[in-house]
Amino acid sequence: MHIDIIETLPSLAKLEDNWNGVYDADDEAQIFLSWQWLNGWLSHLQRPWFILAAKAGESADLPYVAFLPLRLQNRIEKSDVVSDLRMAGNFAADYSGIICRPEAENKVIPAFARCIRQMNWARLNLENVRMSERRSRLLLACFPKANFNYTEVGRVNKVDGIDNSLCPYLTLPKDWNSYLESLSANTRQKIRRLLKQVDMPGEYRITVSTPETFAQDLKTLLGFWETKWRPRKGDRIESLVASNGAMLTRSFQSGMLYLPTFWHRDRPVAALATLVDPRKRAFLFYMTGRDETFDGPPSGVILHAFSIRHAIANGFSEYDFLRGNEPYKYSFGCAERKIRCTVLETRNGRNLGGGIDTRSIPEVLQLATELHRKGKSTDAEIGYRRILEVQPKHADALHRLGQLLAAKGDFAAAKRQFRILTTVRPDAAKAWQCLGQVCESLGQHEEALRQHLEFMRLQPDQPDGFVAVARCMAKLGRMAEINAAVLAAIEPASAPSVRKWRDWRPTPDRQTASEHSVSA
Structure with missing residues (x-):
């Protein structure tokens, strides 16, 4: 296979x-x-x-x-x-x-x-x-x-004792009357009486979402749902409302959502969202919401009965209440299935193979960067290094790890990261600047000078490069050249002194000294 x-x-x-x-x-x-x-x-x-x-x-x-x-x-x-x-x-x-x-x-x-x-x-x-x-x-x-x-x-909820591993469902017959006959006499009479209130002209009615009404109907549903569940869901409620809203919107646009709303006169008092699977001929109840202040007929029973009747009339064979063994579901004549x-x-709590999947790199980079910003450098370093184990030339991980190492004073290790970064992104001025800075911190001023000159070449309008070059000149004892560097820093980029400093390269003697310094 x-x-x-x-x-x-x-x-x-x-x-x-x-x-x-x-x-x-x-x-x-x-x-x-x-x-x-x-x-x-x-x-x-x-x-x-x-x-x-x-x-x-x-x-x-x-x-x-x-x-x-x-x-x-x-x-x-x-x-x-x-x-x-x-x-x-x-x-x-x-x-x-x-x-x-x-x-x-x-x-x-x-x-x-x-x-x-x-x-x-x-x-x-x-x-x-x-x-x-x-x-x-x-x-x-x-x-x-x-x-x-x-x-x-x-999956038993500690608050209400509902077992969310149990999933009640109905196998639907061919016609509505056959379904009603499968129920207890009391339930059958109750459903007939309740549906009569919305079928006949009067103060109660049910509307089904259309493209013109869907946005408002969804807003009504989610508003009722949020009011009920906010005390239990807490800070997660906004993200849950947003994700449910997005999913239900996509489903409606694909013809996979049935959304009836129950009204008392001009007041919406409840709504019910059911996913529709035309391939398996199944209705799957997803979520409901109701106005908790409404004291009229039981809106949940009415909306479910209305939806079941609609499913049977349109040839569907199953009505699935999805997760949760709430007692009211079984009044509709449900069997149940169990999910696992x-x-x-x-055994050791570590990833198989010891590393991370390459698909994880964007998320691990985001996690490590957030930890880095919060000052949790040890954990951030772990994230950056795991990325580099599977993608050694990942530019962002190299850059951020180099910054982290430099911040904690490990300049030699930081230099290695920035050196690799300049080969990965040779046109990234920031890489050369960072490499020059750690070279300075290591006392390698001749080498630092070369990196700052490369930064100047890539960013000729930035004064930071001129300042860094002058600083390295001072450390190298080339005081006679500093005045020209300072003049270059304050002149327009096209000025002769700027061009001179931007194009400056070490003499052969200085180049040899620099190479000796690196190898040492």
Whole structure:
């Protein structure tokens, strides 16, 4: 089995038809693994992501038979960079997993696992995995407990006792009356009575979002949701509202969102967002919000019943309440499925292979730079060095590590970084300036002079170069030449004295002395 790695949106776009074919063939596929949903989510995702794609051989003509979307998340702790490998849909997807043609799973899933074993990570977070026991065994068999620590993570909320690993769902019949007959008499009568209030002209009504009303309907939903959850979510609420809003907007634009709003006269009192999977003929309830001050009919029951009726009328076969075993869900006649949250960790807590994945470089650079700015130089240095282990000529890491080393007085080590940087970016004036400065700190003034002259060549209008040259001249005892250097610093860049100093090079005797100084 041949595994390719897909890591760009244009590459993913080319796979749409192939992906949809696998998705349609796989009974375990669900909306959060659909090409359409993932393409939208990955375009929004900031952290590095990639997709393992399996086919029977290396030929470009062979179609892929399975896909596993993943992403990397990094942190700097315990004197190292530690990488987590997560399912790509977390944290927006209620479910994660693999899509695979059933006849290929016995070969594909072990091949995926072997590929993952070759990557650099300390923790594999298999969160919210909706997968058959058969597929789970095939995947986990490649991670023996002798080599990895296993943790089965519970999803019971400590505040309200809701178990978010249990996912109620309905298998929908062909018609609405058949569905009602499957319910208890009390529930059946209640739903009929409540829907009658919105079906008949009166003070209650339900509208369904259109392109013209969607923005306001979404604002209403998110406003209600934020009010309810702010006390529990705290500082995370703004980012959650923003990410949910972006995901729901993308879904609506793709025809994958059903958003009814319940009204009392001209007052919206509740809204419900349901993801629509036309390929699997499934409705998946994602989120709801209501005006907590409204004391009329139960808006949640009305909106769910309205949505279930709509799904049945349009030929859908499943209504999924997603994660959480809230009692009200079971009143609709639900069965339930269980998802798993398994965390695998390396025994020593370090990344497999000891280094970082090249895809992690932008995030690790950002983490190290933030630590550097906060004065946490030890951890920042670790981040820069891990980057340079896998990409020795990474210009930003070289520059920032050189600055860090110079700041703590390790000028010889800083010089090595800046020297490499000048070969990587020979046209970057700042690199030559930094190299000249650390040479000065080492007392290598002849060599520093050459670096400052190169800086002057690249930045002829900057007075810093003239000042640095004069400073080196003073250290070298060339007092007669300093006046000309000072004059050059205050004259226009086109003046003769400036041209003289910009083009100045050491005499042969001075060049030899300089080379002797470097080798010493």
